[in-house]
Amino acid sequence: MNLHGTKLFLASSTLLSILSLICVNAEAENSSTNDYAAVDAIFQKHCLDCHGSQDPEGKLVLENFESLMKGGEIGAALVPSKSADSLLVQMIEGRFEKEGKKKIMPPGKRPKLDATEIAAIKAWIDAGAHGPPLGTIATRELSVPKIALKVAPRKPIMSLAYAPNLELLAVGRYGEVELRSLKDSAPRKWTGTGPRGNINGVTFSPDGNFVFTASGEPGIYGEVHQWKVADGSVVHRCTGHKDAIYALALSPDGKILATGSYDQKIILWNVETGKEIKTLSGHNGAIFGLAFRPDGKILASASADRTVKLWDVATGERRDTLSQPTKEVYAVAFSPDGKRLMAGGVDNRIRIWQISETAAETTNELLDSKFAHEGSILNLAFSSDGKTLVSSAEDRTVKLWNADKLTERALIEVQPDWVRAVTFVANDKTLVVGRMDGTIGCYDTTTGKLASDLTAQLEPAANAQTRVATSSQ
Structure with a gap:
């Protein structure tokens, strides 16, 4: 074999080896x-x-x-x-x-x-634990059975309010507020739609002519609507918060509305004009609860920053910071005489402070701190006579307390879902609870037993006729 042939043979052999x-x-x-x-x-x-x-x-x-x-x-x-x-x-x-x-x-x-x-x-x-070739994408067929709904899905109940002079109950859900009568055979009066997000707060004006709702788009803005109770028309739509509103309170004289937001701000609004009066700053976390003292001079706020703050409504100045809570605080409530303040939240405790006339620093004594639930406390509310306190929690329990000594009086039956909203009705004889599964329950405040008739009345019938009011402002 000549040199040229040898080179050709070697090249061919090399090529075959590479291909092999x-x-x-x-x-x-x-x-x-x-x-x-x-x-x-x-x-x-x-x-x-x-x-x-x-x-x-x-x-x-x-x-x-x-x-x-x-x-x-x-x-x-x-x-x-x-x-x-x-x-x-x-x-x-x-x-x-x-x-x-x-x-x-x-x-x-x-x-x-x-x-x-x-x-x-x-x-x-x-064998080396090799993976799939580069560029391949593993796909799997998702097998999901088709399950037909037996009933229409219900929106969670986020807030409740009661107007005793009209015997009307306001129910706040996602994107709507519903008015129901406790005395008429046709319970639903009208449903107001238009607000964005959950109606986290709802309250009536003292005369019952208006209902206020607080909601908003998380991370975008918060909004307040003022509705006419008579027909569901919108009087004012107030915007100013940069995040959803989670707390709402109306001053006892009905002239000032306070809102607390995830943006860590509290805004005071003029009810007559719908304009902002002032902004209260000082919290380092979301505002989850607000309560006016019955004289209207002091506002209490509950926050994710683990504090309760007391504010002078007239000046907007912070009067005191109550820092005893160890975790986020979700709810605050003043006793009807204005002398005591209750608060509860993620540390499962109800705390009681004696609030002085001025509410100044060092003058508001912590009276008690009681372990109340096995889960975070979601809401607190006093009866109008101040004798009963109700608490609801993430352990799906609702408790009635003797407010003077904070002793447990009744444990309501374990609920099917979290109770986010509570309110007293019928001269404090009945407690209404609103659940995250969208249902309402009513209980006798003396015995803690289910009030079957009122519960059945407030649970909407499938064919109930409801007038719809829309927020277009």
């Missing part, structure tokens, strides 16, 4: 891809209940190759080419020990991997 290597690598890649697909199917079958992307056990996510290789809070889940040394294999074989106890995955009584499945995982790891 490419084919071998492609075959190996295809093989590893198939192996990972099989392993991934095993993970989907057995592991995602505990190791999905939502709150994964041990921070180990097995939803895809990248998250698997990332490992969890105690390190790498596997060692490529060494299945025996891989934590994942040790767990599924029950060989992993923690605090002197052997751990196995899946835990408890859940079906364990069979020998074939374990062998497939070990073989894939020993």
Whole structure:
């Protein structure tokens, strides 16, 4: 063979070798891809209940190759080419020990991997634990059964208010306020629509001619609507907050409306004109609760900054900061005589302060701090005679307290959902609760028993006729 032939032969041999290597690598890649697909199917079958992307056990996510290789809070889940040394294999074989106890995955009584499945995982790891080829996207068919609703979904009840002179109940939900009568056979009077977001606060004017609602778009703005009770028309729409409004209170004389927002501000509004009077600043967290003292001179605010603040309504000056709460405060309520202030929130306690005439610093004594519920306290309200305090909490309980000594008088039946709204009606003889599942319950305030007749009256009939009023301002 001459030199030219030798070079041609060598070049051809080299090309064949390269092509052979490419084919071998492609075959190996295809093989590893198939192996990972099989392993991934095993993970989907057995592991995602505990190791999905939502709150994964041990921070180990097995939803895809990248998250698997990332490992969890105690390190790498596997060692490529060494299945025996891989934590994942040790767990599924029950060989992993923690605090002197052997751990196995899946835990408890859940079906364990069979020998074939374990062998497939070990073989894939020993082959190098290769993932899918670059550019491929793993897709899975989402199988969701079609479930027909038996009844129309209900909007959660976020707020309640009662006008005793008219025997009207205002119910605040998402995007609407509804007026219901406690004395008429046709309970629903009108529904006002138009506000954006949840109606987190609702209250009547002292004469019952107007109803006020507080709502807003989280992170965008808050708004207040003033509605005519007679026909549901809007008198004023007030905007000024930069976030949703979560607290609403009307001064006893009906002239000043106070709103508290997630933007950490309190705004006082002139009810007659709908214009802003002043802004109160000082909280370092969202405002969740507001209450005027019965003389109208002091405003109390509850905040996510773990404080209750007292404000001079006339000047807008902060009079005192009550810093005893250890977590976020959701609710505040003045006793009808104005001498005591109650507050409750995430630390599950009801606190009582004796409020002085001036409400100045160092003059407002903490009288009591009582563990009241097994969950965050959502709302507090006094009866009009000041003898009864009601509290609701995230543990789905509602309690009636003797307000003078804060002793528990009655535990209302466990509720089907959180009670965000409470109000006394019928001369304090009945307590109305509004739940997050959209239902209303009524209870006798003496016995704590369900008031069946009124509850049935206030639960809307499927064919009830309702006039709809729309906010267009």
